Amino acid sequence: MALNNIHLRKLLKTLYLPPNRQISAIRSDIREDIAREGGGAGGGGDFYGPFWYDAKQHVFGLTDLHDAVDERIDANPGRANLYPRLRDGFLLWWNERRRWTNEPFQPGRVEKARFRFPGLNAVVKVDNILSVLDARDDDHFVYPYFAPEPTLNEEAARLALWLLSQALPQIQPNELRILDVIRGATFSLDRNPLRGDEEAVFRRRYSALLRERGRLRAEYD
Secondary structure, eight states: OOTTEEEHHHHHHHHTSOHHHHHHHHHHHHHHHHHHHTTSOOSOOOSSHHHHHHHHHHHTTSSOHHHHHHHHHHHOGGGTTHHHHHHHHHHHIIIIIOOOOOOSOEEOOOOOEEEEOTTSSOEEEEOOOEEEEOTTOOEEEEEEEOOSSSOOOHHHHHHHHHHHHHHOTTSOGGGEEEEETTTTEEEOTTTSOOOSOHHHHHHHHHHHHHHHHHHHHGGGO
């Protein structure tokens, strides 16, 4: 997926990788683009999608996440490393750290967006949000961050919350959460308030990433 047309979770991961690993991620992105341009598939599909589908089903009492993860691993042993970590982190949050308790929970409205980043020729995609309506008709919206590394730090979380609030203005900002799934840690505006410089910090980091991609892309021409 090109860095100028990218899912928020992948962008956050790439922005905060150590420099050497960031270069490797950019080169991988370039090779996938070249493969697509040549008519190839250019990627291995959505590794995390099946897990997140099962996690949502667990929230609404439609499956047990332990059983679902076991079935996913049986179907594809390549998931055996990360899926149990994702499961354990998600359940740590869901069973022990989640603060909203007004059950039963029902699926809320589907929300997604394509956010044109101000001042950059780039689109950031926001989708696959866990949307929950509780018994008091209160909405909860949880955006997932799946990567095992880097850990979603406080600055990255603030940038994400800023972008989510801009991309989804129909949602009350205090209803938004971003969940670092493996670590079972959520970030929200009440606990991680914006400082006012999030757009500038995000633009500076993102534009530097795009410039580096342009420099590296020239090596393949």
